Amino acid sequence: MSNQNITLTDTAKLFISDKEYDLPITIGTENEVGIDISQLRNKSGAITFDSGYGNTGSCQSAITFIDGEKGILQYRGYPIEELAGKSNFIETSFLLIFGHLPNKKELERFQFQLTHHSLIHEDMKKFFEGFPPKAHPMGILSAMVSSLSAFYPEDGYNVDVELNIVRLLAKLKTIAAFSFKKSVGQPYIYPRNDLGYASDMIHMMFAVPSEAYEVPKVVEEALDLLLILHADHEQNCSTSTVRMVGSSEANLFASISAGICALWGPLHGGANQEVIQMLEKIKNDGGDYKKYIGLAKNKESKFKLMGFGHRVYKNFDPRAKILKASADRVLKELGVTDPLLDIAKNLEEIALKDDFFIERKLYPNVDFYSGIIYRAMGIPTNMFTVMFALGRLPGWIAQWKEMRETPGARIYRPRQIYIGDTKRPYIPLEKR
16 A cells, blocks of 8 residues: 555554554655554553664654655755755754744844854853863763753743754854864864854864964855755754653753764764775775775675765765765865875766666765865864764754644653563572
């Protein structure tokens, strides 16, 4: 039966031994079909088992829609291609968080707020000083975001949520830039009210007090595009983490801090960092990229080309199509000479033409191109995931806000199938 033939009056039937259970059907606005098992345990005493929640819907959401088979990504119904070509990160952030495109007055107010709340409390600089010189910027970022709850505490339910949202969006780029400056031992550069969101971030990262620095237009535009493309991606690991922590009514800053930690992992936000590490491995082995193409085709080698294929998209990642053009432009206008980028372009060319990759739909994904662009912009590898977090922030906030505003929302509490020892008697220490 196709999804188009299923209606809300249909039910799914589950048979356990000789008993039959009718399970309601739920259908999304894009005809996504779900089987509602919320009462299954109460009726039957059984639960479903779904390792990693790969087939489990944890919520209903109106924020982001993905069709991996067709390569579709939409924010609030707007195709990512249109937002990437016509919008900017500030407008897209407003859309995700508040559910509609802002009018001129709303956008100007939002832009003003983000600009004038970008400074962090001077006492927070002492926290940066306490981290060791080689502390990873993601560890610093998570700790500093969590610490914002001490500067802007929630007084029960008497809290201006919108103001805290603005504070977090405005201050995260400052915290991120300060994290970078800490890692390279340079003095902090304060945010400027005359710069846009992306250009201010780049300026805080690369400017030094004794020299004039102007952010290249191509870099500003490339970063703004990257932030849009990373802004949300449905119920991924970090987003689900934000929702899970927030479901306990933890404050916004604590919930986002948890999401940053989840993003840190190499299987999630660290994927673009692994692309560069792979390219470095190929370069250190003489730059013979064809050798590694061969290894990728050989199942016995266990070598995997990082940045190719996607767990969700069975077609071309729509974000990768957009970033490919941006990567070409950035490399051309900056005139970057880098052997790693040359290897990347060669791998890309082969993967787009080789039947082995085409048949398996192992196209270059968003992590492949974002790693190339960040590298060309001069952003060090350990900052890649921080930049990802900066882009994903409005999506995390939108998901947290939606969950908080859902009537009857309950604390997340997954079940388990216990496989440990059965009941056994305690043995006193002297008899063990």
